[in-house]
Amino acid sequence: MSLPDLAVRTLGGSVTAASDESFAAKENLVNPWPPAFRPETFGPKGQEYDGWETRRRREPGHDWAVVRLGLPGVIRGVVIDTAWFTGNYPPHASVEACAVDGPADDPADAGWTEIVPKSPLKGDTAHAFPVAAERLFTHVRLNIFPDGGIARIRVHGDVVPDPAFLTGLTVDLAALENGARVVECSDMFYSSPDNMLFPGLARNQAEGWETARRREPGNEWAVVRLAAPGTIRLAEIDTTNLKFNAPAEVSLTTPDGMALLPRTRVRPDARHRFRLETPEVSHVRVDIHPDGGLARLRLWGSLTSAAERSLAERWAALRRPD
Secondary structure: OOOOEOOOHHHOOEEEEEOOOOOEOHHHHHOOOOOOOOOOOEEOOEEOOOOEEOOOOOOOOOEEEEEEEEEEEEEEEEEEEOOOOOOOOOOEEEEEEEOOOOOOOOHHHOOOEEEEEEEEOOOOOEEEEEOOOOOOEEEEEEEEEOOOEEOEEEEEEEEOOOHHHOOOOOEEOOOHHHOOEEEEEOOOOOOOHHHHHOOOOOOOHHHOEEOOOOOOOOOEEEEEEEEEEEEEEEEEEEOOOOOOOOOOEEEEEOOOOOEEEEEEEOOOOOEEEEEOOOOOEEEEEEEEEOOOEEOEEEEEEEEOHHHHHHHHHHHHHHHOOO
């Protein structure tokens, strides 16, 4: 399974500052959709691009943009995408990162750590760079040398939730923002199963998980690694926007087969809530019968004491500088 994009706008990412955005707005860098382009669409600033583009630099230095991650975490890789930029892309770029409690809009005093060294770029290309820093970061700074346009920056990594918002509370153990992930899945033909763990309500069926039409016996399924081990008291299974492609039935089990919610009929385009009384669990398998999709899956409950301690220790360890 691919790691989530910690910078994407649908997870709360935002571009807080940039040295220049004369041709195209900095906010486009974290748009969730693939970069688009329509030729000969000229506005008062020139050809319109679905990305960030600076003016032609006539003085020393380089341009930059600061991205506040929607979810803090350990960064495993960065994608710098120059899609549609062919004669106006920067020849080189680098990425820095930092962890701060404030907005970090001023790049001069944020304590930046280089995570992607200055590297050559090509036009109209998605460049993937691995990152090896085992630290928690909250912001990244994209540097381009000397100027030009970047369509998107994707910051893939492991979510590290602040334990202050999980300890002693009833929380969604299946929320991506709390550190949950889909670790196995039978089919994700139309969309990623991680989508059903996103915050907020799905606005359309593309913002949930949807499988191909199953033509053989059996059913589709996904295994969710919870934010941390805990007990579940309420399950919410949401088929909103899935009007003709909702599953007929849904069940919840542990990976070893313990039933949490028996096979239960669900309605299209509707939210369903079920009270549960589970033992301590760390993973939940959701089966949809026979196929279809889910907009959202919520599993409300409490962390175990040991899980709370483990999350606090991890948060503290990853906040320490190298």
